[in-house]
Amino acid sequence: xxxxxxxxxxxxxxxxxxxxxxxxxxxxxxxxxxxxxxxxxxxxxxxxxxxxxxxxxxxxxxxxxxxxxxxxxxxxxxxxxxxxxxxxxxxxxxxxxxxxxxxxxxxxxxxxxxxxxxxxxxxxxxxxxxxxxxxxxxxxxxxxxxxxxxxxxxxxxxxxxxxxxxxxxxxxxxxxxxxxxxxxxxxxxxxxxxxxxxxxxxxxxxxxxxxxxxxxxxxxxxxxxxxxxxxxxxxxxxxxxxxxxxxxxxxxxxxxxxxxxxxxxxxxxxxxxxxxxxxxxxxxxxxxxxxxxxxxxxxxxxxxxxxxxxxxxxxxxxxxxxxxxxxxxxxxxxxxxxxxxxxxxxxxxxxxxxxxxxxxxxxxxxxxxxxxxxxxxxxxxxxxxxxxxxxxxxxxxxxxxxxxxxxxx
Amino acid sequence: xxxxxxxxxxxxxxxxxxxxxxxxxxxxxxxxxxxxxxxxxxxxxxxxxxxxxxxxxxxxxxxxxxxxxxxxxxxxxxxxxxxxxxxxxxxxxxxxxxxxxxxxxxxxxxxxxxxxxxxxxxxxxxxxxxxxxxxxxxxxxxxxxxxxxxxxxxxxxxxxxxxxxxxxxxxxxxxxxxxxxxxxxxxxxxxxxxxxxxxxxxxxxxxxxxxxxxxxxxxxxxxxxxxxxxxxxxxxxxxxxxxxxxxxxxxxxxxxxxxxxxxxxxxxxxxxxxxxxxxxxxxxxxxxx
Numbered sequence: 001x002x003x004x005x006x007x008x009x010x011x012x013x014x015x016x017x018x019x020x021x022x023x024x025x026x027x028x029x030x031x032x033x034x035x036x037x038x039x040x041x042x043x044x045x046x047x048x049x050x051x052x053x054x055x056x057x058x059x060x061x062x063x064x065x066x067x068x069x070x071x072x073x074x075x076x077x078x079x080x081x082x083x084x085x086x087x088x089x090x091x092x093x094x095x096x097x098x099x100x101x102x103x104x105x106x107x108x109x110x111x112x113x114x115x116x117x118x119x120x121x122x123x124x125x126x127x128x129x130x131x132x133x134x135x136x137x138x139x140x141x142x143x144x145x146x147x148x149x150x151x152x153x154x155x156x157x158x159x160x161x162x163x164x165x166x167x168x169x170x171x172x173x174x175x176x177x178x179x180x181x182x183x184x185x186x187x188x189x190x191x192x193x194x195x196x197x198x199x200x201x202x203x204x205x206x207x208x209x210x211x212x213x214x215x216x217x218x219x220x221x222x223x224x225x226x227x228x229x230x231x232x233x234x235x236x237x238x239x240x241x242x243x244x245x246x247x248x249x250x251x252x253x254x255x256x257x258x259x260x261x262x263x264x265x266x267x268x269x270x271x272x273x274x275x276x277x278x279x280x281x282x283x284x285x286x287x288x289x290x291x292x293x294x295x296x297x298x299x300x301x302x303x304x305x306x307x308x309x310x311x312x313x314x315x316x317x318x319x320x321x322x323x324x325x326x327x328x329x330x331x332x333x334x335x336x337x338x339x340x341x342x343x344x345x346x347x348x349x350x351x352x353x354x355x356x357x358x359x360x361x362x363x364x365x366x367x368x369x370x371x372x373x374x375x376x377x378x379x380x381x382x383x384x385x386x387x388x389x390x391x392x393x394x395x396x397x398x399x400x401x402x403x404x405x406x407x408x409x
Numbered sequence: 410x411x412x413x414x415x416x417x418x419x420x421x422x423x424x425x426x427x428x429x430x431x432x433x434x435x436x437x438x439x440x441x442x443x444x445x446x447x448x449x450x451x452x453x454x455x456x457x458x459x460x461x462x463x464x465x466x467x468x469x470x471x472x473x474x475x476x477x478x479x480x481x482x483x484x485x486x487x488x489x490x491x492x493x494x495x496x497x498x499x500x501x502x503x504x505x506x507x508x509x510x511x512x513x514x515x516x517x518x519x520x521x522x523x524x525x526x527x528x529x530x531x532x533x534x535x536x537x538x539x540x541x542x543x544x545x546x547x548x549x550x551x552x553x554x555x556x557x558x559x560x561x562x563x564x565x566x567x568x569x570x571x572x573x574x575x576x577x578x579x580x581x582x583x584x585x586x587x588x589x590x591x592x593x594x595x596x597x598x599x600x601x602x603x604x605x606x607x608x609x610x611x612x613x614x615x616x617x618x619x620x621x622x623x624x625x626x627x628x629x630x631x632x633x634x635x636x637x638x639x640x641x642x643x644x645x646x647x648x649x650x651x652x653x654x655x656x657x658x659x660x661x662x663x664x665x666x667x668x669x670x671x672x673x674x675x676x677x678x679x680x681x682x683x684x685x686x687x688x689x690x691x692x693x694x695x696x697x698x
Contacts, residue, residue, distance in 0.1 A: 218670045228416075229421070229661070249624070278527065282528060282529075284532065
């Protein structure tokens with residue numbers, strides 16, 4: 001018996017190690033040469049796109065890859081980079097497997113193997129931070145919609161964030177709370193990842209200043225089998241509003257369990273899972289009235305609507321915030337290439353640092369303008385508050401840019 | 410406070426029922442065939458997809474689809490035993506570990522290819538329903554899953570002790586050579602054990618479907634707890650896996666309630682380590698030896 005016990009635990013160890021190696025090998029094989037696009041005269045310009053199409057974030061990563069392809073189609077369809085004789089963009093895709101180690105090696109590999117002019121990625125903040133480190137070291141510009149403020153720290157010179165930061169998300173979310181409840185007593189639950197921790201600590205720090213009381217502040221491990229215990233705890237806290245910083249599956253379980261135990265309080269799901277079309281597909285009417293905060297939304301302007309309509313045609317759902325944002329990023333890269341008139345990553349970086357986009361797809365972001373400061377942050381960016389209304393995700397905050405009034409649930 | 414604790418225990422027991430089904434499958438195939446099946450979670454995933462597609466394409470209630478997922482996975486289990494596991498028996502531990510482990514990876518990647526990474530859920534009339542007893546809420550879908558899981562576990566116990574095939578299984582697990590001398594055909598017994606083991610995984614999948622999303626790597630969520638329960642309940646002991654599965658569910662739920670929502674597993678592993686320190690072979694010295 002004891003020897004069997006030993007075999008079991010040894011097996012468990014080698015299982016994990018093997019998973020990594022085998023997973024890496026499989027994906028490297030499958031994606032090694034998955035360069036999309038056509039080679040034309042003049043030489044195509046390689047743009048790296050690093051997204052997790054397997055692992056925890058696979059569903060989001062897939063949508064990002066779809067959007068990246070659509071964006072390149074759009075740029076190329078409009079004649080490519082004119083200052084480079086109409087050079088086409090060539091998308092070099094890589095699956096970073098929702099894993100930080102893989103993200104590091106894949107970013108290295110892509111940069112070493114293809115001469116990339118720029119990179120965008122990686123959906124999850126935890127992954128983007130790693131890719132950003134590697135890109136900085138190799139002096140290749142990286143654009144991202146990931147929201148952690150850490151991306152604008154540490155003297156990064158090649159990392160650009162055209163959209164609002166986690167700290168800004170928190171402020172918007174707290175202000176929205178006061179629009180749906182008079183004396184908000186909020187329970188904050190968040191998954192214990194870079195995304196969850198950075199977003200929630202912003203919420204906690206800014207809550208007193210915004211007049212919002214936080215009665216529960218609780219990290220949880222994502223991928224639980226049952227939301228019951230967590231919801232039980234929220235209920236016991238006496239909160240009259242819930243902020244959940246969660247990706248898709250956890251949030252679906254939380255929403256369903258809340259309904260089961262009769263806990264009917266307004267829920268703001270931040271960005272993450274609540275702003276994805278599949279969330280509504282999986283929860284249906286239970287999602288009605290649920291709030292979120294996004295760095296982008298498909299109804300913010302006519303360009304965004306156009307992109308989303310095209311995405312809807314190809315993939316059967318509206319384009320979710322992160323994917324929509326990376327279409328804008330692709331256009332920013334194209335704009336920078338246009339100005340630099342060179343595919344050299346250093347020159348593209350300098351052009352990005354100097355860019356001031358005020359119109360078109362490149363400026364398609366809340367705030368309507370992109371100009372980076374020395375930390376790579378877009379000084380015009382702000383988040384957009386959204387709400388599920390009749391099956392669509394509608395921009396409801398800030399008031400001046402709202403497409404529909406916020407509904408109190 | 411009492412109601413909070415009571416609710417936490419109820420929540421833990423309900424999800425523990427699912428852990429139990431998965432871990433009984435693992436422990437049965439280990440006890441009889443002496444192989445650790447790392448792919449057990451992936452068979453739960455297959456059970457979930459069977460119920461999902463039957464529900465969305467043909468409108469079959471996930472609970473009724475038990476009648477398809479269980480026999481379906483039983484057949485897969487028999488074939489798996491006959492064509493794969495049988496070939497690596499007696500070759501030592503490594504080939505067996507690699508076999509079931511490779512199978513796990515293969516199944517996840519096939520599912521990814523066929524069904525993409527999308528989370529898929531189905532909505533039944535009882536998905537959001539709950540029974541309220543005083544301050545305690547009991548989700549109907551979870552309650553059904555729990556009751557069916559307990560019925561299946563009890564049925565398996567009865568089968569192992571009261572039928573010839575069940576007795577033969579226990580005999581083959583205790584001493585294959587002597588069992589063979591007594592006229593028991595190990596191939597047949599092993600195939601039945603593998604079949605039942607996978608059928609239980611399929612049942613877990615169908616029972617989960619009304620309240621959990623299916624996606625290619627969903628099995629991993631349940632496999633970890635199942636393996637903990639198997640070790641805690643003594644490898645090879647069905648009764649042990651049953652009790653340990655429920656214990657793990659309750660430990661996790663109480664851990665989340667009183668230690669922290671990211672600490673459920675800490676409590677689970679603490680319970681495991683303390684138990685193993687006192688009883689190195691787990692809670693039960695069951696019939697495996």
